[in-house]
Amino acid sequence: xxxxxxxxxxxxxxxxxxxxxxxxxxxxxxxxxxxxxxxxxxxxxxxxxxxxxxxxxxxxxxxxxxxxxxxxxxxxxxxxxxxxxxxxxxxxxxxxxxxxxxxxxxxxxxxxxxxxxxxxxxxxxxxxxxxxxxxxxxxxxxxxxxxxxxxxxxxxxxxxxxxxxxxxxxxxxxxxxxxxxxxxxxxxxxxxxxxxxxxxxxxxxxxxxxxxxxxxxxxxxxxxxxxxxxxxxxxxxxxxxxxxxxxxxxxxxxxxxxxxxxxxxxxxxxxxxxxxxxxxxxxxxxxxxxxxxxxxxxxxxxxxxxxxxxxxxxxxxxxxxxxxxxxxxxxxxxxxxxxxxxxxxxxxxxxxxxxxxxxxxxxxxxxxxxxxxxxxxxxxxxxxxxxxxxxxxxxxxxxxxxxxxxxxxxxxxxxxxxxxxxxxxxxxxxxxxxxxxxxxxxxxxxxxxxxxxxxxxxxxxxxxxxxxxxxxxxxxxxxxxxxxxxxxxxxxxxxxxxxxxxxxxxxxxxxxxxxxxxxxxxxxxxxxxxxxxxxxxxxxxxxxxxxxxxxxxxxxxxxxxxxxxxxxxxxxxxxxxxxxxxxxxxxxxxxxxxxxxxxxxxxxxxxxxxxxxxxxxxxxxxxxxxxxxxxxx
Numbered sequence: 099x100x101x102x103x104x105x106x107x108x109x110x111x112x113x114x115x116x117x118x119x120x121x122x123x124x125x126x127x128x129x130x131x132x133x134x135x136x137x138x139x140x141x142x143x144x145x146x147x148x149x150x151x152x153x154x155x156x157x158x159x160x161x162x163x164x165x166x167x168x169x170x171x172x173x174x175x176x177x178x179x180x181x182x183x184x185x186x187x188x189x190x191x192x193x194x195x196x197x198x199x200x201x202x203x204x205x206x207x208x209x210x211x212x213x214x215x216x217x218x219x220x221x222x223x224x225x226x227x228x229x230x231x232x233x234x235x236x237x238x239x240x241x242x243x244x245x246x247x248x249x250x251x252x253x254x255x256x257x258x259x260x261x262x263x264x265x266x267x268x269x270x271x272x273x274x275x276x277x278x279x280x281x282x283x284x285x286x287x288x289x290x291x292x293x294x295x296x297x298x299x300x301x302x303x304x305x306x307x308x309x310x311x312x313x314x315x316x317x318x319x320x321x322x323x324x325x326x327x328x329x330x331x332x333x334x335x336x337x338x339x340x341x342x343x344x345x346x347x348x349x350x351x352x353x354x355x356x357x358x359x360x361x362x363x364x365x366x367x368x369x370x371x372x373x374x375x376x377x378x379x380x381x382x383x384x385x386x387x388x389x390x391x392x393x394x395x396x397x398x399x400x401x402x403x404x405x406x407x408x409x410x411x412x413x414x415x416x417x418x419x420x421x422x423x424x425x426x427x428x429x430x431x432x433x434x435x436x437x438x439x440x441x442x443x444x445x446x447x448x449x450x451x452x453x454x455x456x457x458x459x460x461x462x463x464x465x466x467x468x469x470x471x472x473x474x475x476x477x478x479x480x481x482x483x484x485x486x487x488x489x490x491x492x493x494x495x496x497x498x499x500x501x502x503x504x505x506x507x508x509x510x511x512x513x514x515x516x517x518x519x520x521x522x523x524x525x526x527x528x529x530x531x532x533x534x535x536x537x538x539x540x541x542x543x544x545x546x547x548x549x550x551x552x553x554x555x556x557x558x559x560x561x562x563x564x565x566x567x568x569x570x571x572x573x574x575x576x577x578x579x580x581x582x583x584x585x586x587x588x589x590x591x592x593x594x595x596x597x598x599x600x601x602x603x604x605x606x607x608x609x610x611x612x613x614x615x616x617x618x619x620x621x622x623x624x625x626x627x628x629x630x631x632x633x634x635x636x637x638x639x640x641x642x643x644x645x646x647x648x649x650x651x652x653x654x655x656x657x658x659x660x661x662x663x664x665x666x667x668x669x670x671x672x673x674x675x676x677x678x679x680x681x682x683x684x685x686x687x688x689x690x691x692x693x694x695x696x697x698x699x700x701x702x703x704x705x706x707x708x709x710x711x712x713x714x715x716x717x718x719x720x721x722x723x724x725x726x727x728x729x730x731x
Contacts, residue, residue, distance in 0.1 A: 107141055108377030109368030110355060114138050115380040117334065119387045119415060123408055129338025135237045136298050136348035138384075140355040142241055143302025147266070150249050151306070154256045161249055166437060168245045169444050171381075174430035175422055176238060177447050179385040180206055183231055184455060186393055192476055192637035193463030199231050200458035206235035207452045209242040212290040219286035220550045223481075223511070223537055228395065229634045234388040236290055243292045244299050263307050270300025277345055284550060288345040295345065301356040308360035316363070323361035330354035382427050383419035390414045396634060399644035472638040478711040479636050479700055481511075482518035483535055485710060497524025497531040504571030505728070507533035508541050508562060508610075511707060512623055513577030518710045519717030520575075523724050532571070534562055540583060542576075542602045543609055567610050573728060574610055576603070577620030579706065580664045596663070600671035607675055617678040618727045621668050622661025624684055624692045626652040627705045636700045636709075648700075651691035657684040679727055686720045 114134035121131020153159035180203045187199040205214040215236050218224050227233055255262050273296035277288045288294045312319045333350040340347040368374075376383070394411050395402040402411065433440060458464055468476055477484060486494035496517045497505070505524060507513045514533055524531050539555035540547055541562055547555035566574060583599050585592035607617055629649035636646060665682050672678040684692070694702050701712030708716060717724070 104359075104362070105374055106362070106364030106368045107145070107359065108374040108380075109364060109370075110137060110141060110358065111377035111380040112373045114141075115376065115383050115387075118384065119412075122388060122391055123411060124403065125408065129341070130334040130336070130351075131338075132341060132344050133334060133337060133348045133351045136352050137355045138237070138380075139241070139244075139295060139298040140302040140305075140352050141359070142244065143299030144305045144356070144359050145302075146245065146248055147252065147299075147303035148306050150252050151256075151262065154252065159249075159253070161253070162437070164249055165245075166440060168242075170431050170433055170440070172238070172242060172245075173444050173448070175382055175385055175427040176235075177207065177451060178422060178426045179389065180232065180235075180455075181451065183389040184458075186389070187231060188464075188467065188640075190393065190397060190639045190641050190643060191463070192634075192639045193465045193468065194476075194480065194637055195229070195634055195639070196463030196467070197459055198225060198229070198463075200455045200463065202230060202232040202235065203455040204452050204459060206232050206239065207448050207455065209239040211235035211239040212237070212243075212292070213239070216286050216290040219290070221538075225634075228392070231389055231392040234384065238385075240290070240292050240295060244296075248299070263304060266300050266303045270297040270304070273297040273300065274346075274349065281343060281346055285342065285345070298348070298352050301352050302359070305356040305360040308357070309362060312361060319361045319363040323358055323363035323365070326354045326357035326361060327365065330358065379419055379423040379427075382423035383415060386418040386422055387415045390418065397643045399632075399635065399646065401644070467640050468638065469640070472640070475638045475699075478714075479638070479703075479709050481703060482515040482708060482710060482713045485518045485521045486535075489535060492535045494533050494535050495530065496521050496533075498528050499530060501528050501530035503527075503529045503573075504569065505529055505531040505573040505575065506566045506569055506571045507531060507575045507577070508566055508606075509575075509577040509620075510539050510541070510579055511537035512579045513575060513620055515708045515713050516575060516577065516620065516716075518708070518713035519720065520724065522714070522717060523721065523728070527728060529728070532569075534558060538579075540578060541606075542578070542599075543606045544602045545583060545599065563606070563609065572614050573616050573618070575618045575620065576606070580622055580668070581625070584664055584667055586660075586663045596667045600667050603668065603671045604675060607672070607678060611677075615677065616727060617672075617675075618723075619668055619672055619678065619680050621680055621682040622664030622684065623706055624652065624657050624687050624702075625660060625706045626692065626694050626702060628652075629694055629702070629705060631702065631704045633703050636703065648695040651693045652688075654684065654688040654690055654692060657688055657692050679723070681720060681723055683716065686723065687716050 114137035116134075117128055117131035118134035119131075120128040121134070150159060150164065153164075184199065184203050187196055191199060202211065202214070205211045211232065215230075215233070251265075252262065255265050273293060277294040277297065280294065281288045312322060330351055333354060337347045337350065391402075391411055394407065394414070398407065401407050435443070465473065465476070483489075483494055486496050487499050488495040494514070494517060497520065501524065505520065507516060507520075514535065514537065517531065517533060520531060534541075536554075536558050538547070538551060539558050541559045543559075543563060545559075546552060580599075585595040603619070610617075626649060629652075630647075631649075632646035635643060661682070661684050665680070665684075669680055672680060694700070696711075696715070699711045700709050701715060703709045703712075
């Protein structure tokens with residue numbers, strides 16, 4: 099027997115999509131809007147599990163029909179959204195941002211966005227959420243992964259004659275326990291990856307037997323529904339302050355949603371026509387809302403967060419969502435083409451679109467989209483590694499590619515930015531430079547990183563130190579984000595900690611030393627921490643967008659004070675060593691003030707890293723120091 103349409107579930111969908119949109123618009127009072135996605139997962143668990151079990155019981159379930167129905171439901175609107183986002187990005191985004199969008203689009207088309215965002219969550223230069231135009235695709239990828247596996251498990255359990263709901267409850271419990279245990283170790287995995295979200299789908303599925311038990315008692319259904327409504331509203335009022343544990347704290351609204359579904363006693367609000375209309379179009383609204391928010395913020399900047407800007411974004415989301423629903427989602431769900439025609443059509447669309455987006459990624463966002471003046475600006479506003487003449491196996495080559503004498507840069511991104519500072523000097527002297535392109539890793543002998551990157555950083559250090567020791571280069575530049583490893587306070591343990599890092603620096607220099615080799619240690623970097631950097635909008639695109647507000651220069655005295663401990667510790671560490679010099683960036687870069695923006699050019703891309711323009715300014719001012727360092731014995 100077919101189940102009739104549950105209009106009240108459309109009401110739940112409406113609540114879910116509304117709170118997600120208002121959360122992403124950063125409207126006060128909707129900080130718990132992240133739970134809207136969890137509500138969707140519970141609804142999917144209920145509907146999909148029920149549909150499959152009914153068809154299995156009636157001996158009419160077809161795996162191919164199930165997947166084809168899901169494809170008609172998901173793919174057309176998804177592909178249309180990605181294509182439209184890609185087209186707008188092509189017109190407005192810088193090559194760097196377009197490359198990011200192309201990567202996101204490819205993974206969205208392949209339904210592995212959640213895996214991408216998890217893998218990149220701990221990258222040192224990982225872009226923030228506001229810089230990811232297809233970030234919301236993570237939940238759709240996760241849902242598709244549920245669709246792929248759920249019917250297979252249900253078919254296997256049904257064929258084996260096992261109690262299906264007990265198995266679902268057991269898997270859901272295991273999923274939740276794993277999420278709770280794993281949260282401290284890798285919160286991004288708990289947020290993005292399917293195994294840690296299975297309990298939410300399981301709660302939806304478990305609403306089915308609960309619904310059967312409540313069916314005979316209308317009073318009980320009304321009471322249970324009222325309790326579910328109250329718990330849902332209260333939980334959404336509370337969990338907004340717990341976003342760091344989003345994958346876990348959503349348990350309460352998920353339970354409340356499952357109870358409301360099981361009670362099947364909708365309130366008049368849930369059944370109101372406008373609410374149900376929003377619910378029916380919730381998928382299309384969800385698809386369009388984040389690209390709308392992303393591009394309005396990107397193009398118009400701070401004006402996007404004014405009341406008028408928020409109203410425009412809501413209006414655009416409603417209009418485009420309704421258009422997508424009416425023109426793509428609904429017609430494609432009723433598609434009556436022959437099965438293999440549908441399969442071929444969906445496969446062709448995915449392959450063609452994924453090939454185009456991946457080609458754009460491989461082409462680094464297609465720099466040729468920029469006019470000449472914008473291209474010149476783009477090159478100056480990028481990071482120093484943009485000056486690499488060649489990059490192979492995470493190794494950047496710069497300076498004179500045919501140079502016979504070499505310079506090695508050892509460290510993290512705080513030394514990588516000196517590629518642009520040294521590039522002109524090395525070319526003038528016929529010298530070649532090399533540096534690893536991996537960021538966020540300490541490379542001193544015995545100094546280890548903490549957290550998820552510890553393993554990969556240890557591999558980098560253990561590869562780089564022997565390589566540089568065997569290198570023919572006579573000059574080695576060492577730089578790190580020293581503030582991450584030194585204790586800049588005056589509390590207990592600071593002196594011992596700093597002495598340990600100083601000893602490791604000295605040990606590293608001794609390890610790499612040989613006759614004729616010289617070392618330059620880069621001291622504490624100027625860090626304009628009070629500036630709000632908008633890296634996405636610093637870079638030009640083919641069409642206009644509002645530039646970010648420039649930051650005031652940092653007072654020289656403030657920069658000197660911030661780096662005093664760093665430069666003092668480093669100076670003491672190298673004092674006993676021969677052929678080792680210390681470059682103090684604050685003393686070289688700053689006059690009375692340390693400029694952040696100059697003549698319209700951003701000299702920093704964040705609070706610690708130069709742009710190419712900033713690195714070149716540093717290179718010009720440090721030219722006498724570089725000349726002394728690189729001079730023949």
